[in-house]
Amino acid sequence: MTAELRLDGSLSTGTSALRVGVDVGGTKTDAVAVDGGGEVLGQLRLPTGFGADAVLASTVEAVSGLASQLSVDPRDFSSLGVGIPGSVDSGTGRVTHAVNLGLEGLELGAELTARLGVSAHVENDVNAAALGAYHLLAGARQSHSMAYLNLGTGLAAGLVLGGELWRGSRGNAGEIGHIPVDPSGPLCPCGQRGCLETLASGSAVTRQWPTDHPRPAQALFEAALAGDESAVEVWERLLVNVASAVRILVLTVDVDLVVIGGGISSLGTPLLGGVRSALDRWASSSPFLASLDLSGRVELVPPGFPAAAVGAALVGAADGTGHRWPR
Amino acid sequence: MTAELRLDGSLSTGTSALRVGVDVGGTKTDAVAVDGGGEVLGQLRLPTGFGADAVLASTVEAVSGLASQLSVDPRDFSSLGVGIPGSVDSGTGRVTHAVNLGLEGLELGAELTARLGVSAHVENDVNAAALGAYHLLAGARQSHSMAYLNLGTGLAAGLVLGGELWRGSRGNAGEIGHIPVDPSGPLCPCGQRGCLETLASGSAVTRQWPTDHPRPAQALFEAALAGDESAVEVWERLLVNVASAVRILVLTVDVDLVVIGGGISSLGTPLLGGVRSALDRWASSSPFLASLDLSGRVELVPPGFPAAAVGAALVGAADGTGHRWPR
Known part of the structure; x- marks a missing residue:
């Protein structure tokens, strides 16, 4: 990423805090890029594939598409978080089951990290949405x-x-x-x-x-x-x-x-x-x-707000949001 | 507290960590002294009074009795925690209501601190018992x-x-x-x-x-x-x-x-x-x-274990167990 490609002033904390969140739904995949303050800088929607290969491909495509939309390289994202409708081990990034996506025992975090060159975290989609909604609504209250x-x-x-x-x-x-x-x-x-x-x-x-x-x-x-x-x-x-x-x-x-x-x-x-x-x-x-x-x-949740994708981006933050026991 | 009155070797962290917990029940008041590791060093039971004056008096008596049992001065206790069956503000030590004790709007924490010369914390008795039971049982599991x-x-x-x-x-x-x-x-x-x-x-x-x-x-x-x-x-x-x-x-x-x-x-x-x-x-x-x-x-809870009194002692610890928002 070169100087002339830098994002505008809204990205006050620098590109090191540019995070991607992907919400892999049963039919569509929503991806967002957020800055250090959680502001949405870019957004993209794709159909979701079915099965391990297709889900991996559509997630990689979403992240790459977002990078290209923002004129950065995927490796410039400081973190990637993925929300999955299923049972996940958020500590290891493994998807135990995700019936609607045809996934079983997929090392989604490790696979995405390897393919995209950015540290990937995986979270249950409802938990991701909780974090996204919290970010949007709880502060004001x-x-x-x-x-x-x-x-x-x-x-x-x-x-x-x-x-x-x-x-x-x-x-x-x-x-x-x-x-x-x-x-x-x-x-x-x-x-x-x-x-x-x-x-x-x-x-x-x-x-x-x-x-x-x-x-x-x-x-x-x-x-x-x-x-x-x-x-x-x-x-x-x-x-x-x-x-x-x-x-x-x-x-x-x-x-x-x-x-x-x-x-x-x-x-x-x-x-x-x-x-x-x-x-x-x-x-x-x-x-x-x-x-x-x-x-x-x-x-x-306000209509149209991509809570799970924004939350996934926050889950993926390097500061390790969320308790991991024992701490 | 003078040198010859020091407790035995079990109090490895020194007397500065000697805490008192009092569980003010509807009919009886249980008090315990615990060391820095939460071990019970002394225990005492008294009937509970009814109404503000009587509850204050029986709580003071319980703490003084425990101090005398351990050959220390009440001011040598590093903290005092009190569990109350009612609605309390654990931040200020105020008891909003405790119907079974005849209390309404009592500044229990401040009153006890003034009378005993030791920093007093007040907690709902079920919360105190939760902390006591956690201390006893959760570690092993x-x-x-x-x-x-x-x-x-x-x-x-x-x-x-x-x-x-x-x-x-x-x-x-x-x-x-x-x-x-x-x-x-x-x-x-x-x-x-x-x-x-x-x-x-x-x-x-x-x-x-x-x-x-x-x-x-x-x-x-x-x-x-x-x-x-x-x-x-x-x-x-x-x-x-x-x-x-x-x-x-x-x-x-x-x-x-x-x-x-x-x-x-x-x-x-x-x-x-x-x-x-x-x-x-x-x-x-x-x-x-x-x-x-x-x-x-x-x-x-094991029979006879004074969970609420032990938990109260832990609530009263200076390290501030428990979330207080905003933090």
Whole structure:
């Protein structure tokens, strides 16, 4: 990287702090470059490949494309972080399983480091998004703890405690989708009954409200708005159980902020308003809950913000965000 | 403290590290002195007074009595920590409410510091016990995260994450007793329905199984063992819902260890075995739960170990155990 290719003044800390984050989703791969302060300087989207070779190729292509967009060499990036929808060992960069990507036992971190010449870190995508959302939203609220509640096909959370990612003792922190909340609820693929995920997730919506609409939760909301009784019932169940997830997160960890993201969060105001209403309803009959101000702690990820990619870039930072035990 | 009054060789780090911890319970006050390594060097029990003056007097008496037992002056203690069953501001030492002790808005830390001439810290008793149990049990297991699950009149947890107490953003971490787990469960005094505390706590036992026995849970267990059908039902409900609490703690925070304490934990093996059986039953029909090894993570506080007093002594340590935000 030569002098005339330097980025503009916004990159105050110099190119040594230029980091890349890649969010490898089931169908698309989002990549961003951020500066030392976490500002997004470049962004790129590609289709995701399936299987180890294709995922590696599309990730390398995303990083190279971003480098070329910014007129730098990939090796000029100070770090690369990758968010993966699956089970990963963030210490070694190994992907244990990522069913939707066709990955099993892939040394993704080592492979990417070798191919791109930049130190690569791998993180679960919900954890990465938690860090991205924390970076974007927590500062303004002076919050030091946050849960990111991902409403995708499933339901899971990522925790940022005291400004650091809390992965848990075995990497399973935030698996609240499999907490049963109704003994007479539906059977969950996990083998339990009435798990939160069976009531408040993309799969819960499509099971209860089958549709050809590309955005089933949007179709459900519109039908409920039009007065379809069955849709109203499923919609209300969704809201109440997202509210349940918020209550579980606050009562267990007492995070200052719960940020809702994932596909269903693109519903925007109707979702946020509905969840807050459910929380306020509970508070009106429980002084204890009222004292916790649950509804005041809930936010949505701003539409279009690439939380997981930005968070992946931050995970990949050399300062080692996130606890690694023993420390 | 003069040379001839020095303690024996077990106090290897010197008297500067001699700390006192006091657990102010509803009926009794337990005090311990610990050395720099957390070893208990002295122990004392007194009845607890009711109201600000009486609580202050019995706490001062406990600390003075312990000093005299160890032939030191109270001012020779390097720190004093006090565990209180109520809402406390651990930063300032103020007790906001402690209903069972008759305290409201008491500057307990400042008052004790003034009266005893030793720096006093105040902590919620469940948090203090969490730190005490962590100190005793986590090291041997090389655990860096633990939840202490207190089964007293109510149900609440304390969290130690990465070796430090996690109090939450507003001091409410671990309030899992008020997570509803059954929409058709009993009405809770908190205003919600089917809270964990209404199904798995001392008050849950006495509501469902009224008895004059001084240890109602023991009476319940004995009746269940003798084949009383109604007792069997209440006993099973207790076990299953303690298991639910363990599941909530592990799925949300992924603590490596869940240590059960509080009055009900004195039941010992029947309680631990019953909770582990419930967890194993769930695991047998859920590969996901089986992979988490919930039953392998559960332990009991050893009988007679003064977890809250020892933890209070550690909270009071000058090295500032526990997160205080912003840091």
